[in-house]
Each structure stands twice: as C-alpha cells, then as structure tokens.
Amino acid sequence: xxxxxxxxxxxxxxxxxxxxxxxxxxxxxxxxxxxxxxxxxxxxxxxxxxxxxxxxxxxxxxxxxxxxxxxxxxxxxxxxxxxxxxxxxxxxxxxxxxxxxxxxxxxxxxxxxxxxxxxxxxxxxxxxxxxxxxxxxxxxxxxxxxxxxxxxxxxxxxxxxxxxxxxxxxxxxxxxxxxxxxxxxxxxxxxxxxxxxxxxxxxxxxxxxxxxxxxxxxxxxxxxxxxxx
Amino acid sequence: xxxxxxxxxxxxxxxxxxxxxxxxxxxxxxxxxxxxxxxxxxxxxxxxxxxxxxxxxxxxxxxxxxxxxxxxxxxxxxxxxxxxxxxxxxxxxxxxxxxxxxxxxxxxxxxxxxxxxxxxxxxxxxxxxxxxxxxxxxxxxxxxxxxxxxxxxxxxxxxxxxxxxxxxxxxxxxxxxxxxxxxxxxxxxxxxxxxxxxxxxxxxxxxxxxxxxxxxxxxxxxxxxxxxx
Numbered sequence: 001x002x003x004x005x006x007x008x009x010x011x012x013x014x015x016x017x018x019x020x021x022x023x024x025x026x027x028x029x030x031x032x033x034x035x036x037x038x039x040x041x042x043x044x045x046x047x048x049x050x051x052x053x054x055x056x057x058x059x060x061x062x063x064x065x066x067x068x069x070x071x072x073x074x075x076x077x078x079x080x081x082x083x084x085x086x087x088x089x090x091x092x093x094x095x096x097x098x099x100x101x102x103x104x105x106x107x108x109x110x111x112x113x114x115x116x117x118x119x120x121x122x123x124x125x126x127x128x129x130x131x132x133x134x135x136x137x138x139x140x141x142x143x144x145x146x147x148x149x150x151x152x153x154x155x156x157x158x159x160x161x162x163x164x165x166x167x168x169x170x171x172x173x174x175x176x177x178x179x180x181x182x183x184x185x186x187x188x189x190x191x192x193x194x195x196x197x198x199x200x201x202x203x204x205x206x207x208x209x210x211x212x213x214x215x216x217x218x219x220x221x222x223x224x225x226x227x228x229x
Numbered sequence: 230x231x232x233x234x235x236x237x238x239x240x241x242x243x244x245x246x247x248x249x250x251x252x253x254x255x256x257x258x259x260x261x262x263x264x265x266x267x268x269x270x271x272x273x274x275x276x277x278x279x280x281x282x283x284x285x286x287x288x289x290x291x292x293x294x295x296x297x298x299x300x301x302x303x304x305x306x307x308x309x310x311x312x313x314x315x316x317x318x319x320x321x322x323x324x325x326x327x328x329x330x331x332x333x334x335x336x337x338x339x340x341x342x343x344x345x346x347x348x349x350x351x352x353x354x355x356x357x358x359x360x361x362x363x364x365x366x367x368x369x370x371x372x373x374x375x376x377x378x379x380x381x382x383x384x385x386x387x388x389x390x391x392x393x394x395x396x397x398x399x400x401x402x403x404x405x406x407x408x409x410x411x412x413x414x415x416x417x418x419x420x421x422x423x424x425x426x427x428x429x430x431x432x433x434x435x436x437x438x439x440x441x442x443x444x445x446x447x448x449x450x451x452x453x454x455x456x457x458x
Contacts, residue, residue, distance in 0.1 A: 062283065063281050096291060107377055107384075116376065140340065141340075
C-alpha cells in the first residue's frame with residue numbers, strides 16, 4: 001500500500017521540511033493515507049497539469065480548473081485581471097488549490113470497498129498578488145512550462161499590453177497536505193475467503209499525450225520543435 | 230473551435246431543457262465558450278471519473294476529489310457519515326461540484342495564447358441527504374457504475390452496517406454551467422504572419438486504462454470478468 005518514495009529534486013541542498021499539518025490541513029478521513037514528505041508533495045504538483053482553485057463567492061464555494069506552476073515552495077496562478085475568481089483571491093480572501101492525479105480504479109469483492117487510487121495535494125492559504133516584474137515573468141514561465149515543458153523559450157514572450165491584462169498570484173506551500181491511496185482493494189477478510197472466484201484488483205489509469213495536431217495556419221513543412229518530440 | 234455536438238442519451242423522449250444561467254452559473258470570462266445544451270452537460274458528467282467537491286469550512290474554501298454518479302438530472306455523492314466535508318453539505322450549506330476533462334495542451338506562437346482544451350461542468354446548489362433506501366441504492370449504484378461500469382452486479386451488495394456508515398447526497402443539476410475550449414490556438418494575426426516558421430497547434434491528452442492488475446489474494450486462474458474486457 002506504499003508508493004515509492006520520490007527522491008528530492010536535483011540541486012536540493014538542505015533537507016526539505018516535513019509537511020506540518022495545521023488544523024485546516026490535517027487529514028481526518030483515512031489518516032493512514034496522509035503523507036508528510038515535502039518532496040512527495042512537490043512530485044505530485046510537478047506531475048499535474050491543472051489544479052482546481054477554490055474561492056468563496058457570496059458565501060458559496062466556487063471551484064474552477066486552472067493551470068499553475070511551482071517554483072520551490074511557491075505555487076503560481078494567473079488569469080485575466082477581470083476574472084471574478086481571482087479578484088477575491090488577490091484581495092486577500094482565503095483560497096485553496098487542489099491537484100489530483102488519478103492512478104487507477106480499485107475493484108473490490110464488495111461495492112463498499114470500491115475505491116480510486118490517487119494522489120491528491122491540497123494547499124490552503126491567502127494568495128499574494130505578484131507585482132515585481134521579474135517575479136511575474138518567473139511565475140508565468142513556471143505556469144507555461146508546467147503544461148508545455150520547453151515552450152517558454154520557443155514562443156514569443158508576453159508584451160507590455162499582455163502583461164497588463166494578466167494577474168499573477170503566488171500561494172505559499174506552507175499549509176499543504178498530501179493524501180495518497182495506492183495498492184490493491186481493502187476487502188474484508190470474510191469476502192476474500194467466501195468469494196474466491198471473484199476477480200478483484202486495480203485497473204490503472206494513465207494520462208497520455210496524443211499525436212500533435214498542427215494549427216491549420218502553420219505552413220506545411222514547419223517541423224515539430226524539439227521540445228515536442 | 231466547435232466540438233461535435235453529443236446526441237441525447239438513448240431513451241430520452243422529451244427534449245432536454247437548456248441550461249439557464251443564474252447569476253452564479255453565468256460564465257463571465259470567455260463567455261463564447263459557454264454551452265447551454267443539457268445533453269452536452271450530461272456527456273461531460275458521464276465521461277468523467279472524479280469531481281472536485283467544494284465546501285466552505287470556517288469561511289475558507291475546501292476542495293476535495295470524490296467520485297459521483299448521475300441519474301437524469303441528479304448528481305449523487307457519497308462518503309463516510311463522519312466526513313467533515315459532507316457534514317456541512319448534508320446540513321444545507323451551499324456546495325459546488327466541478328468535473329473537468331482535459332483534452333489537450335494548446336501551443337501558441339506567443340506564450341500569452343498558450344491554453345488548455347477542456348470541457349468543464351460546474352454545478353452549484355444545496356445537497357439533499359438521501360434517506361429513502363431505494364434511492365440510496367440507486368445513488369450508490371450510479372457512483373460505482375460511473376468508475377466501474379458493470380461492477381455493481383459483480384460485487385457483493387452493501388450490507389446494513391456498510392449502508393449505515395455511508396452518507397448519500399443528491400445534488401440537482403438545475404444550476405449548472407458548461408464551458409468548453411477546443412480547437413487550435415487563438416494567436417494574434419501579427420504572430421501568425423510574422424512567425425511562419427514557428428510550430429503551433431494542439432497536443433491532445435487522453436486518459437487510458439492500463440492492464441488490470443489482480444489483487445495478490447485472488448487465486449490464480451480466476452478470470453477477468455466480462456465487464457473488464
């Protein structure tokens with residue numbers, strides 16, 4: 001039931017601090033699935049492509065998918081300066097960011113023990129609007145590189161007008177939790193004994209990239225760039 | 230930029246009502262990506278495997294992944310009766326459910342126009358705790374069949390003790406929105422003209438099932454059931 005521990009990222013000199021649960025980031029249900037290794041948190045965040053950003057609007061939760069990027073212990077988000085979901089966040093209202101990787105469907109002998117294998121990172125906090133021009137570019141670069149590694153240097157950099165239309169927010173990873181379910185079903189012993197002819201196990205789920213589809217306006221003969229091979 | 234419209238589900242007799250935006254479910258950013266066809270909403274919900282449930286705890290958003298199932302215009306959720314995230318929802322606090330399908334990474338000529346192709350359904354509302362025994366089974370069946378079609382009849386049904394430990398919630402799909410981005414990058418005309426040698430396009434993202442991995446306690450020779458072929 002244990003996933004392979006992820007080695008710290010290359011270049012890390014000091015040991016990473018463990019995830020220290022606050023009341024809000026303490027995993028209550030399935031506490032045995034909680035992980036406290038910060039490098040595992042980083043690995044999940046680095047493998048994901050989108051997060052789900054939670055904000056509160058008029059007392060109700062609003063959850064929207066968006067892209068993100070990580071630099072050390074900071075998660076960067078961006079959006080239109082006019083986006084309602086970012087306005088509250090930029091004004092200091094509490095937000096949360098959840099990144100979920102689905103690893104498999106767990107087929108049990110009983111429907112009660114059906115489950116998913118997954119890795120889920122949850123970050124709570126108050127975002128900091130990024131105003132420093134260099135940090136804004138750093139954050140935007142991390143966001144683009146998260147979903148398209150190698151793309152930042154290939155494409156045209158943002159101009160002044162585009163930057164003015166873009167809000168960049170930073171969220172500290174201090175208050176984070178990581179929950180992981182892996183391995184076979186957790187069937188009751190009675191079911192394992194009494195239902196020997198019933199198949200149970202895990203159907204893995206993978207996310208794969210398909211064949212790149214060029215934009216119709218790209219002239220024929222333009223090669224696929226190296227970072228997309 | 231248009232996705233193929235999905236035919237209404239088989240057996241649908243009356244035309245489905247369109248999605249009627251409320252102030253809360255009105256898509257403000259990228260309004261051109263809003264869809265109002267309820268059958269498209271159903272198709273996205275039916276294709277997904279997990280949703281992100283948003284609740285408000287002590288004034289802050291909490292967003293957690295969970296499984297769900299749909300029956301007509303009702304979304305079912307379940308969880309432990311002790312789960313904090315479900316307690317508030319069961320008590321009538323507003324919740325939201327977001328289902329996001331990632332279809333591709335959009336590589337543009339400028340980093341500003343990098344994007345994701347996706348389909349995202351968002352449901353707002355107040356959940357109804359399901360107490361009727363038949364509806365509870367209907368909801369739980371929909372949840373299991375959502376991630377493991379055919380599994381409900383294969384596995385042992387929940388017993389009285391398991392049912393007593395399980396909360397089932399129903400969320401009406403009345404206040405829903407659907408946002409879709411598809412197609413090639415939306416580059417500026419200047420970039421298309423001035424950067425003819427730069428590749429741009431879409432890298433599709435697919436979710437695929439891997440080879441089923443039997444639980445170590447399943448005796449060798451037990452065949453994979455038909456619904457997993």
